[in-house]
Amino acid sequence: MKIVRDLLDRVEPLFREGGRFRLFRPIYAAGAAILLSPLDRTRAAPHVRDPLDVKRYMSLVIIALLPCMAASVYFFGLRVLAMVLVSYAAGGAVEVLFAIVRKDDVNEGFLVTGLLFPLVLPPSTPFWMVAVGVVFGVLVGKELFGGTGRNLFNPALVGRVFLALAYPRAMSSSWGIPGSGLFGHVTQFSVDAVSGATPLAAAKSGGLVPLWDLFFGSVSGSAGETSAAAVLLGGAFLLLVGVASWRTVAATLGAFAVMTFALHGGSPMMTLWHLLAGGILFGAFFMATDPVSSPLTKAGRWSYGIIIGVAAALIRNLTGYVEGVMFAILLGNVFAPILDEIFVTARVRRLREEG
Amino acid sequence: MARADKQACATCGKGVCDGKGVVTFKDGVWHINPVAVQVLGICSALAVTNRLENSLVMGAALIFVTVGSNLFVSLLRNITPRRIRMIAEVAIIATFVIVFDQVLKAYYWEMSKQLGPYVGLIITNCIVMGRAEAFALSNRPMVSMVDGLANGLGYAAVLAIIGFFRELIGTGGLFGHQLLSEAWYTPNQLAVLAPGAFIALGFLIAIFNAISGANREEGSQR
Numbered sequence: 193m194k195i196v197r198d199l200l201d202r203v204e205p206l207f208r209e210g211g212r213f214r215l216f217r218p219i220y221a222a223g224a225a226i227l228l229s230p231l232d233r234t235r236a237a238p239h240v241r242d243p244l245d246v247k248r249y250m251s252l253v254i255i256a257l258l259p260c261m262a263a264s265v266y267f268f269g270l271r272v273l274a275m276v277l278v279s280y281a282a283g284g285a286v287e288v289l290f291a292i293v294r295k296d297d298v299n300e301g302f303l304v305t306g307l308l309f310p311l312v313l314p315p316s317t318p319f320w321m322v323a324v325g326v327v328f329g330v331l332v333g334k335e336l337f338g339g340t341g342r343n344l345f346n347p348a349l350v351g352r353v354f355l356a357l358a359y360p361r362a363m364s365s366s367w368g369i370p371g372s373g374l375f376g377h378v379t380q381f382s383v384d385a386v387s388g389a390t391p392l393a394a395a396k397s398g399g400l401v402p403l404w405d406l407f408f409g410s411v412s413g414s415a416g417e418t419s420a421a422a423v424l425l426g427g428a429f430l431l432l433v434g435v436a437s438w439r440t441v442a443a444t445l446g447a448f449a450v451m452t453f454a455l456h457g458g459s460p461m462m463t464l465w466h467l468l469a470g471g472i473l474f475g476a477f478f479m480a481t482d483p484v485s486s487p488l489t490k491a492g493r494w495s496y497g498i499i500i501g502v503a504a505a506l507i508r509n510l511t512g513y514v515e516g517v518m519f520a521i522l523l524g525n526v527f528a529p530i531l532d533e534i535f536v537t538a539r540v541r542r543l544r545e546e547g
Numbered sequence: 548m549a550r551a552d553k554q555a556c557a558t559c560g561k562g563v564c565d566g567k568g569v570v571t572f573k574d575g576v577w578h579i580n581p582v583a584v585q586v587l588g589i590c591s592a593l594a595v596t597n598r599l600e601n602s603l604v605m606g607a608a609l610i611f612v613t614v615g616s617n618l619f620v621s622l623l624r625n626i627t628p629r630r631i632r633m634i635a636e637v638a639i640i641a642t643f644v645i646v647f648d649q650v651l652k653a654y655y656w657e658m659s660k661q662l663g664p665y666v667g668l669i670i671t672n673c674i675v676m677g678r679a680e681a682f683a684l685s686n687r688p689m690v691s692m693v694d695g696l697a698n699g700l701g702y703a704a705v706l707a708i709i710g711f712f713r714e715l716i717g718t719g720g721l722f723g724h725q726l727l728s729e730a731w732y733t734p735n736q737l738a739v740l741a742p743g744a745f746i747a748l749g750f751l752i753a754i755f756n757a758i759s760g761a762n763r764e765e766g767s768q769r
Contacts, residue, residue: 321733332746354737357736357737357740357742358735358736358737358738359733359735359736360736362733
């Protein structure tokens with residue numbers, strides 16, 4: 193620790209006002225913040241006893257994503273790791289550029305966006321496409337709205353939708369075949385990309401993948417979403433530490449289940465199958481619960497989840513699209529601020545009437 | 548329209564702009580550019596700009612209509628009863644639009660089909676009506692024509708820029724010719740879809756405002 197502190201102290205003057213690298217102060221600040229806890233503390237009361245800040249918050253999400261990471265490397269090979277690196281490098285560059293222009297700090301929020309983004313892409317996505325997508329997501333989805341905390345939409349999903357609309361062929365027709373056995377595809381770099389079908393696409397033409405494969409994850413699909421077991425593990429962790437709102441998750445999955453149940457003539461098997469297939473679990477736990485783009489009020493979270501769940505089920509079952517979770521969550525994001533507004537106003541009015 | 552009116556007159560003096568053709572011209576193309584500053588005529592700017600060729604023809608159509616309608620609205624300004632001036636303006640505008648539409652249909656049928664209803668819809672384009680109301684109605688014929696030309700050019704330039712980028716990014720070519728090799732360039736199909744038009748226009752307006760300083764919010768840093 194001491195060595196790190198000394199090193200940071202030694203280079204610090206270079207980044208100060210008048211120093212040689214003063215323009216790049218955000219990079220120094222970000223490095224220092226990741227390595228050590230910040231030195232400036234609040235001196236005057238009131239002190240909040242909970243040490244949960246943005247950095248801790250985002251670190252917990254990254255820990256929760258580790259099972260999904262591990263599963264996707266197991267099934268699709270080391271290429272997924274390279275996609276994560278590309279995503280961090282390209283998106284991080286945009287982030288740093290904006291921090292320099294704004295003379296502001298690089299925000300930890302990007303660490304989550306940069307990891308979530310490659311996990312919702314097909315594992316055979318070309319690297320340049322990963323870079324284009326994450327740059328668009330961070331630039332248009334976040335920075336143009338004013339940076340972390342002010343974005344209306346989930347930046348990772350903005351990038352994902354951008355790629356889906358811009359390069360529909362690469363984004364929907366070539367899927368990697370999952371590995372199997374003790375080491376899966378861990379030992380190989382490239383993905384066995386084929387013009388195959390995901391379980392959901394196969395289901396549209398009548399073929400159902402066994403439930404166990406969906407749960408374990410040995411099916412084709414986006415890199416991080418195939419293994420329901422890994423998503424549930426990470427998701428349970430997020431709920432336990434209180435980072436993800438259980439209300440949002442419960443409302444999303446509940447509404448999705450009810451809607452699917454109704455659309456499939458009341459078949460519990462099909463409901464379970466659809467819950468495990470595609471991106472609904474991953475979306476519900478990791479995307480819908482994004483603290484910035486989801487509502488803050490309890491009632492708002494319930495309604496927001498219901499909107500997402502119902503929309504996802506409707507798009508998946510009744511339209512030409514195979515999967516609708518990303519559209520559903522972005523739709524939910526649109527309603528998030530207005531839902532908060534409605535419920536806060538209603539509560540204020542009720543309190544005022546009571547006296 | 549009230550705002551454009553005020554801005555126009557703030558730059559060219561006390562209400563009347565006679566003899567200040569250059570000021571009028573610069574205003575129309577740059578300072579109060581109808582699309583980039585006033586954000587008018589957006590419907591057609593979004594709809595036809597998926598190809599550069601369409602954008603250019605649409606721009607030409609608007610230049611023709613604004614010049615013609617501004618000239619005639621100005622010529623008739625002293626004998627037009629105030630209470631029916633809107634109807635008179637629309638009749639004049641519609642005449643020019645129909646002329647252009649018929650010529651297009653007669654000689655460039657393919658292009659006419661591509662543009663669909665958007666040439667006819669110029670009748671309801673806010674830019675044309677706005678210039679007639681805000682400028683031609685209170686200025687002499689020649690300077691009104693300059694105003695029409697400038698605003699038409701301002702609109703056409705924005706459409707051409709958006710059309711250029713949308714076609715190039717969306718198909719990898721221009722005027723239907725492939726410029727960027729498929730070997731290393733994958734066309735970004737979002738650019739030719741409707742959302743691509745919104746994004747392109749948004750970026751263009753942002754860049755334009757950053758350069759020209761128009762629409763700057765009060766109390767902003769620069």
